[in-house]
Amino acid sequence: MIDATFLEQLARFSLVVRKRVTSSYIGPRRSISAGRGMIFKDYRVYVQGDDFRAIDWKIFARTDDLYVKNYEEERNLIVHIIVDRSGSMDYGKSITKYDYGSKIGAGFAYLALKDNDKFMFSTYADNLEIFQPRRGMSQLASMIYYLNNIKPNGNSKLLESITQYRRIIGSKALIILLSDFLISLDEIRQAFYMLGNNEIKIVQIIDPIERDLALEGDFRFKDSESGGELRTYISPRARIEYQKMLQDHCIEIEKTCTTLGMDYYLLTTDTPIFDAFYKVLE
Secondary structure, three states, rough: OOOOOHHHHHHHHHHHHHHOOOOOOOEEEEEEEEEEEEEEEEEOOOOOOOOHHOOOOHHHHOOOOOOOEOOOOOOOEEEEEEOOHOOOOOOOOOOOHHHHEEEEEEEHHHHHHHHHOOOEEEEEEEOEEEEOOOOOHHHHHHHHHHOOOOOHHHHHHHOHHHHHHHHHHHOOOEEEEOOOOOOOOOHHHHHHHHHHOOEEEEEEEHHHHHHHHHOOOOEEEOOOOOEEEEEEEEEEHHHHHHHHHHHHHHHHHHHHHHHHEEEEEEEEEOOOOOHHOOOOOO
């Protein structure tokens, strides 16, 4: 649940971010069109009417020719925030993975608004739900209302959702994808390839109980997506094997991200939410 207290904390957090984070969490989108800005593009010969302040006098001293600097126009990114709302995300003791991911998503939306950038917020499970990009606190309020009134359920159809979503990305963007990614590695890899040449942050969210499986004895487990049940005995050896399988799964996701030039973050829901922000923003 996202409440007013969390939004007030976000307001204070955004001030701290500007002091402590040296690189912008989104950065500029570099346009192919030329214009005055901060990103140097190339030189061209000076012609009458050009701003003489743009002349590179060092080149003039070497060549006796007048050249001016061209700059790429900086334009803001659209921030795309995609949160898994499938049944497996509805798990957690003090906070569910879905609520945790939603708070991180709301935080990035808030930070985008503070930089006067548009954001597009979406959730997925059996189908993809998309909110159109806009600026302003009304969009954030609508998003939070939606998040607070949704019940995670259904199957995590990541590949199908990303295949549909990539048609609306358009120009280069920042994409933040939040999920537990407890699905097949083949589907994860195919979905990540679909995201293309964008700035991408992959945030995997795991509950500490899922990570540690600190249980022993007879248990009946229920699949939160398919509804299937499994009765099994958890021994110390079975726990070690499970932990190894989960660790290998996460390592393979990270390897895929590294290969594709994506940023990967593994978070557990017992990590304080603003510590998680700092980790993702670094």
